[in-house]
Amino acid sequence: MKAAILRTLGGPDAVEYGEVPDPVPTGSQVGIDVHSSQVTYPDLLLTQGKYQLKPELPFILGGVVGGVVTSAPVGSDFAVGDRVTAITSTGGWAEKAVADVGMTFAIPAERTITEGTAVPFNYTTMYFALVRRGRLGAGETVLVHGAAGGIGTASVQIASALGARVIAVVSSPDKVDAVRAAGADEVIPVEGFKDRARELTGGRGVDIVVDPVGGDRFTDSLRSLAPEGRLLVIGFTGGDIPTVKVNRLLLNNLDVVGVGWGAFWTPRPTYLRDQWFELSNLMATGRLVPIVGQTYTLENATDALHSMAERRATGNLMLSIRES
Numbered sequence: 001m002k003a004a005i006l007r008t009l010g011g012p013d014a015v016e017y018g019e020v021p022d023p024v025p026t027g028s029q030v031g032i033d034v035h036s037s038q039v040t041y042p043d044l045l046l047t048q049g050k051y052q053l054k055p056e057l058p059f060i061l062g063g064v065v066g067g068v069v070t071s072a073p074v075g076s077d078f079a080v081g082d083r084v085t086a087i088t089s090t091g092g093w094a095e096k097a098v099a100d101v102g103m104t105f106a107i108p109a110e111r112t113i114t115e116g117t118a119v120p121f122n123y124t125t126m127y128f129a130l131v132r133r134g135r136l137g138a139g140e141t142v143l144v145h146g147a148a149g150g151i152g153t154a155s156v157q158i159a160s161a162l163g164a165r166v167i168a169v170v171s172s173p174d175k176v177d178a179v180r181a182a183g184a185d186e187v188i189p190v191e192g193f194k195d196r197a198r199e200l201t202g203g204r205g206v207d208i209v210v211d212p213v214g215g216d217r218f219t220d221s222l223r224s225l226a227p228e229g230r231l232l233v234i235g236f237t238g239g240d241i242p243t244v245k246v247n248r249l250l251l252n253n254l255d256v257v258g259v260g261w262g263a264f265w266t267p268r269p270t271y272l273r274d275q276w277f278e279l280s281n282l283m284a285t286g287r288l289v290p291i292v293g294q295t296y297t298l299e300n301a302t303d304a305l306h307s308m309a310e311r312r313a314t315g316n317l318m319l320s321i322r323e324s
């Protein structure tokens with residue numbers, strides 16, 4: 001089969017397109033003909049050797065796939081021909097993949113395979129972040145940094161679907177339309193976002209800040225919060241890991257909340273199915289339609305990684321492996 005392979009830790013340009021043996025499912029795995037695979041920030045970090053997961057070289061990139069079941073364990077919920085998406089950790093940027101039964105999920109009939117493939121990383125992360133860690137309530141206001149990217153659009157859509165008002169922060173005017181399409185109520189530039197967020201909330205501040213960026217905007221994010229507000233720490237795409245002067249937390253009873261989705265579900269694998277049940281309902285009813293952004297061929301996976309590294313991507317960045 002064809003696959004995108006990493007043999008050296010040389011960044012996106014080290015990814016090779018070539019032939020590898022087909023994977024062979026074990027007794028607890030589902031075999032999948034891959035139609036689409038997601039490109040995520042961890043994929044970029046893996047090419048640089050900067051991710052906490054350190055697979056032995058060479059390996060096939062790709063942690064999320066969507067496609068059609070070719071084989072399934074007896075007694076599982078899956079049958080040949082079912083449309084599924086799955087978490088693979090690695091091995092997903094290929095024409096065929098295998099995934100554990102517990103990490104494989106049926107795609108609702110109302111959604112395409114590609115839309116379903118967008119969910120098991122960005123949307124599951126942000127559902128965990130907003131609902132479990134952020135305690136989001138209907139009618140609250142959520143400010144989202146990096147709102148045009150995969151995590152950002154997932155945040156906007158989920159918060160909106162759960163009845164929140166969403167203020168989206170973007171780095172350039174060309175990302176405004178994508179964020180409005182995701183359901184943002186207001187879109188503001190990153191320059192001066194603190195003051196603008198205060199204006200939009202009548203001086204009160206927002207209830208939740210979603211921050212996948214970190215860096216030098218962190219302090220102003222804290223200052224954007226209303227009393228008892230929560231700042232959700234998703235990641236550090238800005239490069240720098242900020243520090244907190246905890247006296248700021250005392251003044252307005254603020255929470256800085258770590259969001260480690262993978263660290264949470266790894267020892268609790270049944271949590272993934274609970275999440276999928278909730279997100280499937282949102283997808284089936286049309287309250288959540290995952291946004292598919294730029295789509296590349298498997299052969300051009302390097303270009304997709306460069307798009308992510310240069311922050312040109314909007315929505316969920318995908319690879320098209322075969323026609324659905």
